[in-house]
Amino acid sequence: MPRLILLRHGQSQWNLENRFTGWVDVDLTDKGEAEARKGGELIAAEGFRPDVLFTSVLTRAQRTGQIALEAAGLDGVPVVEDWRLNERHYGGLTGLNKAETTEKHGDAQVKIWRRSYDVPPPPMAADSEWSFAADPRYASQDIPDTESLKTTLERVLPYWESAIAPRLKTGDDVLIAAHGNSLRAIVKHLFDVPDDSIVGVEIPTGNPLLIDLDGKLRPTAARYLDAARAQPLPPLPAAAE
Numbered sequence: 001m002p003r004l005i006l007l008r009h010g011q012s013q014w015n016l017e018n019r020f021t022g023w024v025d026v027d028l029t030d031k032g033e034a035e036a037r038k039g040g041e042l043i044a045a046e047g048f049r050p051d052v053l054f055t056s057v058l059t060r061a062q063r064t065g066q067i068a069l070e071a072a073g074l075d076g077v078p079v080v081e082d083w084r085l086n087e088r089h090y091g092g093l094t095g096l097n098k099a100e101t102t103e104k105h106g107d108a109q110v111k112i113w114r115r116s117y118d119v120p121p122p123p124m125a126a127d128s129e130w131s132f133a134a135d136p137r138y139a140s141q142d143i144p145d146t147e148s149l150k151t152t153l154e155r156v157l158p159y160w161e162s163a164i165a166p167r168l169k170t171g172d173d174v175l176i177a178a179h180g181n182s183l184r185a186i187v188k189h190l191f192d193v194p195d196d197s198i199v200g201v202e203i204p205t206g207n208p209l210l211i212d213l214d215g216k217l218r219p220t221a222a223r224y225l226d227a228a229r230a231q232p233l234p235p236l237p238a239a240a241e
Contacts, residue, residue, distance in 0.1 A: 010035030022090035035206025040071025042225035050175035065177030084159035087179035091146025092122035
């Protein structure tokens with residue numbers, strides 16, 4: 001049966017600066033690189049060898065995957081990059097300091113933008129310095145100007161179904177190095193997490209989440225490889241218990 005590892009990128013420079021990052025292409029900090037190496041060491045200790053690495057088009061996810069594979073001593077693993085695995089687009093909040101945004105708009109409103117399932121932040125202005133309209137990585141794509149977790153899922157899921165699930169169904173083991181919200185979207189789908197519960201699911205940085213799947217790609221077991229840094233996981237779907 002196939003196995004899947006979800007690996008959230010290590011700490012980025014804007015994580016450190018407490019800024020809304022979204023699609024802005026920032027790099028890892030030294031701590032983030034260390035988290036990625038640790039993730040790779042855990043993958044090696046588990047004896048997991050992916051047949052393919054899926055990642056986003058953002059540097060922090062790509063480098064996390066690369067560093068993890070190097071730390072695991074895994075050479076020659078094919079890498080597939082796609083923008084649909086990007087972090088959630090934070091719209092008009094992009095680039096803002098989270099604490100200053102809370103002071104301006106109030107804690108309750110910022111919590112709704114950050115943690116609700118289907119309420120997006122205000123859209124990014126067309127003339128924003130962070131606009132991605134001219135970015136060649138998104139050429140000919142109908143890209144959003146803001147996203148909720150719900151709309152993030154709506155662009156992640158078709159990619160899961162068209163590109164990732166077929167590899168798993170052939171028996172390939174898969175590593176996905178991506179972002180907190182794109183990975184939460186996958187967890188919501190796999191574990192059939194209710195809309196009002198997914199907001200409480202957190203995925204720690206650099207800690208590989210190993211998921212055993214059955215032939216229908218239903219989780220049969222799931223655990224973080226670093227138990228000391230694990231976060232609570234949703235219950236397994238009833239059919240797989």
